[in-house]
Amino acid sequence: MPETTAIIYSPRHREHQPRIEVLYGRHTPHPERPERVEAIRLAIAGSRWEHTVRGPSSFPIVIATSVHEPAYVAFLHEHADLAAEEGLDGEWFPYTWPRDRGLDLGTPISKHTVDLAWHSAECALTAAKVVRDGAPWSFSIGRPPGHHASVGAHGGYCYFNHAALVAQSFLDAPSMTGRTADRVAILDLDIHHGNGTQDIFYASDRVFYASIHGEPDWAYPPHSGFAGETGTRAGSGANYNQPLPIGTGWREYSHALDRAFDRMAQFDPSHLVVSQGFDTFSGDRWGGFELHAPDYARIGERLRTFGRPIVIILEGGYEPANIAAGTMSLLDGLA
Numbered sequence: 001m002p003e004t005t006a007i008i009y010s011p012r013h014r015e016h017q018p019r020i021e022v023l024y025g026r027h028t029p030h031p032e033r034p035e036r037v038e039a040i041r042l043a044i045a046g047s048r049w050e051h052t053v054r055g056p057s058s059f060p061i062v063i064a065t066s067v068h069e070p071a072y073v074a075f076l077h078e079h080a081d082l083a084a085e086e087g088l089d090g091e092w093f094p095y096t097w098p099r100d101r102g103l104d105l106g107t108p109i110s111k112h113t114v115d116l117a118w119h120s121a122e123c124a125l126t127a128a129k130v131v132r133d134g135a136p137w138s139f140s141i142g143r144p145p146g147h148h149a150s151v152g153a154h155g156g157y158c159y160f161n162h163a164a165l166v167a168q169s170f171l172d173a174p175s176m177t178g179r180t181a182d183r184v185a186i187l188d189l190d191i192h193h194g195n196g197t198q199d200i201f202y203a204s205d206r207v208f209y210a211s212i213h214g215e216p217d218w219a220y221p222p223h224s225g226f227a228g229e230t231g232t233r234a235g236s237g238a239n240y241n242q243p244l245p246i247g248t249g250w251r252e253y254s255h256a257l258d259r260a261f262d263r264m265a266q267f268d269p270s271h272l273v274v275s276q277g278f279d280t281f282s283g284d285r286w287g288g289f290e291l292h293a294p295d296y297a298r299i300g301e302r303l304r305t306f307g308r309p310i311v312i313i314l315e316g317g318y319e320p321a322n323i324a325a326g327t328m329s330l331l332d333g334l335a
């Protein structure tokens, strides 16, 4: 019997508590907090979606090397071990790029970071399994997020790239029909460009990456997400960035969505992976767009009418009440 829809959640995310980031020369309380996901979980508890919530399965961490360099995974383990002795109150920060494989001072590594980041990846991989087993869609609400983690570097609060792991799992593992996917599309709807996801599949003709995000001159990361980045070698034309100005509201955003869906339809993927950030919500501390709760239902409808099995993965969004409101609205649109 085909699986039904599932929302994948594990309370272990609460143990991932990065303490500070170094921002413009100051120690700042880290904004990627457990409250982000707990607000969603609480909203789901009182809703018709409660019965769809389930925990993740275990996956061996060697799967991380399907999209990351083995040396990067080894680096994360080594620095988790070093954090207590070399870190700042137990948190290790990069010193030099590229040796230290870190894009910024916002993504500390502490003793349990690798275990907990992999547990978030397990939530996403479980969501992928649910869809391979026949569910029309699934939603992973793990944290930390993943789309800034590249082939060989962490950054932007991300350590393992969940969207990439899920897309790669569709290419590698057969679904209930016994077939693997030929082509997968990733739609990145976080306000920040998914530089890691783009990096991982930049030369691939099997994964189409489409992103709608803030222009790199004002939205993180500053080095990636330009419209001229369209893929390379076999992947030429399979990367589609739409950087948008600060203040973008639903009208402009919906046109960008139309263009992204047109391009993805031309690519004709069998599966869709969505990196969903709620930092596009009006008033987000790291935002700049002007989307509101009902707009996420419209996004959910667009995802549903695309007609492919979908795995949605939580990325950013830093105002817990808005993340919860956006999620519930998105679920309404998917239903």
Ligand SMILES: [Zn+2]
Binding pocket: 190, 191, 192, 277, 279, 315, 316, 317
């Ligand atoms: Zn973001």
